[in-house]
Amino acid sequence: MGLSKKESFDTLQNRIADFSKALGHPARIAILQFLANQNSCMCGDIVEELPLSQATVSQHLAELKRVGLIKGEFDGPKVCYCIDKKVWNEAKDLLSQFMVDVKKCC
Amino acid sequence: MGLSKKESFDTLQNRIADFSKALGHPARIAILQFLANQNSCMCGDIVEELPLSQATVSQHLAELKRVGLIKGEFDGPKVCYCIDKKVWNEAKDLLSQFMVDVKKCC
DNA sequence: TTTGTCTATCGTAATATTACGATAAAAGTT
DNA sequence: AACTTTTATCGTAATATTACGATAGACAAA
Numbered sequence: 001m002g003l004s005k006k007e008s009f010d011t012l013q014n015r016i017a018d019f020s021k022a023l024g025h026p027a028r029i030a031i032l033q034f035l036a037n038q039n040s041c042m043c044g045d046i047v048e049e050l051p052l053s054q055a056t057v058s059q060h061l062a063e064l065k066r067v068g069l070i071k072g073e074f075d076g077p078k079v080c081y082c083i084d085k086k087v088w089n090e091a092k093d094l095l096s097q098f099m100v101d102v103k104k105c106c
Numbered sequence: 107m108g109l110s111k112k113e114s115f116d117t118l119q120n121r122i123a124d125f126s127k128a129l130g131h132p133a134r135i136a137i138l139q140f141l142a143n144q145n146s147c148m149c150g151d152i153v154e155e156l157p158l159s160q161a162t163v164s165q166h167l168a169e170l171k172r173v174g175l176i177k178g179e180f181d182g183p184k185v186c187y188c189i190d191k192k193v194w195n196e197a198k199d200l201l202s203q204f205m206v207d208v209k210k211c212c
Numbered sequence: 213t214t215t216g217t218c219t220a221t222c223g224t225a226a227t228a229t230t231a232c233g234a235t236a237a238a239a240g241t242t
Numbered sequence: 243a244a245c246t247t248t249t250a251t252c253g254t255a256a257t258a259t260t261a262c263g264a265t266a267g268a269c270a271a272a
Contacts, residue, residue, distance in 0.1 A: 008157040009132035021130030026115035026123040036208040043219060051114040056261050058220060077218045077269045092205040099198040102142040149249060162231050164250055183239045183248045
């Protein structure tokens with residue numbers, strides 16, 4: 001089909017998968033690293049940094065926004081993106097807890 | 107285009123993204139949790155546990171195998187899947203390091 | 213108000229993912 | 243050898259993702 005049967009899985013499983021999916025593209029990893037290492041958080045600077053078009057970068061930013069990992073604030077005509085610390089910590093805790101739990105198995 | 111420009115990003119970024127992508131579906135999260143919590147690691151038992159067809163489960167197992175997070179051993183006509191601890195730890199370290207590094211930003 | 217800058221969105225095309233039934237392949241059993 | 247069980251793969255369809263040019267909308271500056 002192509003339809004993801006999300007409703008068949010529990011909230012936690014969907015949440016872990018959703019955060020992971022958002023991290024599942026090297027451009028989005030690069031965006032997050034850029035936000036972490038630079039003073040700048042301007043969308044335009046991100047576009048210059050990445051080997052992708054402005055439209056594509058905007059799409060990746062939208063995906064990160066969708067899961068809440070970043071948020072954007074308007075600063076004149078520009079937009080300043082920033083990690084949402086609250087959500088970021090939630091993702092970090094969820095993922096690391098999951099990975100520790102699974103590790104216990106064998 | 108639809109072509110992922112992986113070659114434009116560095117090895118580490120691709121590796122983090124690739125592990126994340128493999129974790130980016132609730133069925134695969136459920137499979138890993140099942141492997142962690144049950145004594146069984148038989149493919150057939152996983153199929154029974156999940157609300158998905160045998161063919162679909164096999165596809166998800168193949169994706170987890172592709173990135174190396176699990177490995178399968180033949181046990182008669184059955185296949186016993188297991189977390190690959192070495193790769194699992196690598197993924198865990200990569201992801202948690204990444205998330206800690208990015209957190210430092212704002 | 214006109215102009216320029218910045219970013220989101222639209223339209224579109226290519227590719228990837230998800231899902232399942234059917235079939236094939238591998239191994240043990242009768 | 244024929245049969246059963248188990249799992250991978252093939253074929254196919256629906257949907258999602260990735261990418262980009264073009265355009266629209268928002269804002270500041272001239």
